[in-house]
Amino acid sequence: MKNILFFVVFGCIILSCSPNNVVADQELASDNQSLVDVKITNGVLEFSSKQHLLNVIKEIEKSNNMENWYNNSEFRSLLQRQNKLREADLDHIANTGELGSQADVLFFREDNGELILEKIVEDPRFAAVLNENSFVIVDNVVYHIGEEGVAYISLAENKKILPTFLKNPSMEGATFEKTKAEYFKNVRMASVTDATVGDPYNSNRRIVAEFVRHYSVVYISLVVKMRCQKKNWIGWSNTNCYSMNFSASGVFSEAGVNFPFSGTRSGTNVEEITMFVDEVYNLSLNWVSTSGTGSFKCSSSDPSSTSFSF
Structure with missing residues (x-):
């Protein structure tokens, strides 16, 4: 009976030191690692x-x-x-x-x-x-x-x-x-005030709002972004806007499970505003459904904000 008890205890010690448990301990430790x-x-x-x-x-x-x-x-x-x-x-x-x-x-x-x-x-x-x-x-x-x-x-x-x-x-x-980045839904407002030129509907400025999935193999994130852009000779680039704000909501999927999200963002004298919805290191993170509303003023002299949906 003592011999049986000895082997049982010895076996438990061996199992507790097995490579699988060591790996599990390492993974658990990484969960707590920080800056x-x-x-x-x-x-x-x-x-x-x-x-x-x-x-x-x-x-x-x-x-x-x-x-x-x-x-x-x-x-x-x-x-x-x-x-x-x-x-x-x-x-x-x-x-x-x-x-x-x-x-x-x-x-x-x-x-x-x-x-x-x-x-x-x-x-x-x-x-x-x-x-x-x-x-x-x-x-x-x-x-x-x-x-x-x-x-x-x-x-x-x-x-x-x-x-x-x-x-x-x-x-x-x-x-x-x-x-590559994936753009789930976006909207472009081309009628934007250009305070420098003084044209209230100058086509050289626009507001872009979009839901984006960034994928970089080791890191994936979902963001909602609103930004002001300027038309240049070759292409569009970001430019400053007096004020921007948006509200966004919807559902995203992580590992096959759906999660609702909602939030608002605003900014003054900025090129863009962003809401970070979620981030993971595996591949299964995607938009399911999205909706949003926003408004902007490109200069302090604008009489009112321009509103839109995306």
């Missing part, structure tokens, strides 16, 4: 898991200064680089069609025969964890977010390949996955 657990390698932030990345993104969303949430001189975020671009820079690109040194930050998206100057990484929370050249390390995999898609390679077997990948994301052995 203080972020590491840095070669100027690139390193997260222990996709859940860890998601935890940090949700944390920094609450920050008043997402540009500087990670206090380390070795790290400069893509968000910092994006925020240094001024309207004059965007106008120059949209008038000449030349992206120049910003070709890894901006691109021209074709929409209904028109070109729109866009950020490659639209979600500022995600841009805040990428380094200035759009790299991030998650669970021993280094990712590069580009215009056409995401390139990535595992560092588990050989961390020495990291400097090579940072110089050349299309290196031999890397995987590439084509990605």
Whole structure:
């Protein structure tokens, strides 16, 4: 009887130390990891898991200064680089069609025969964890977010390949996955006051409201966005608006389960306003149904706001 009891206890000890339980413990630990657990390698932030990345993104969303949430001189975020671009820079690109040194930050998206100057990484929370050249390390995999898609390679077997990948994301052995933002529903208001020209229905300004799904392999988000755009020689680019506001509601699906959402956003003297609906690291996050209403004034001299539905 003592021998039987000994083997039972011994078996329990072995099972408690099995690899499966160790993995489960690691996954549980990553659920609790936060800002203080972020590491840095070669100027690139390193997260222990996709859940860890998601935890940090949700944390920094609450920050008043997402540009500087990670206090380390070795790290400069893509968000910092994006925020240094001024309207004059965007106008120059949209008038000449030349992206120049910003070709890894901006691109021209074709929409209904028109070109729109866009950020490659639209979600500022995600841009805040990428380094200035759009790299991030998650669970021993280094990712590069580009215009056409995401390139990535595992560092588990050989961390020495990291400097090579940072110089050349299309290196031999890397995987590439084509990605793009998906626009569920949008509306364009072309009759917008242009205070500079003094024309109350100038066609060179417009308001765009849209529901967007951003997909970057390692991170997916759903957002509602409203922005003011200016028509340039080559394409449209963002420009300042006196005031904007919207209310949005609907249903989105995560892992086959439907969830309702609703909310409002407003801003004064801004180019755009955004509502972050949800974010995940798996693939099953999609819009199901959406609706919204908004209004805007492009200048303080506008007698009243213009309203619309989307």
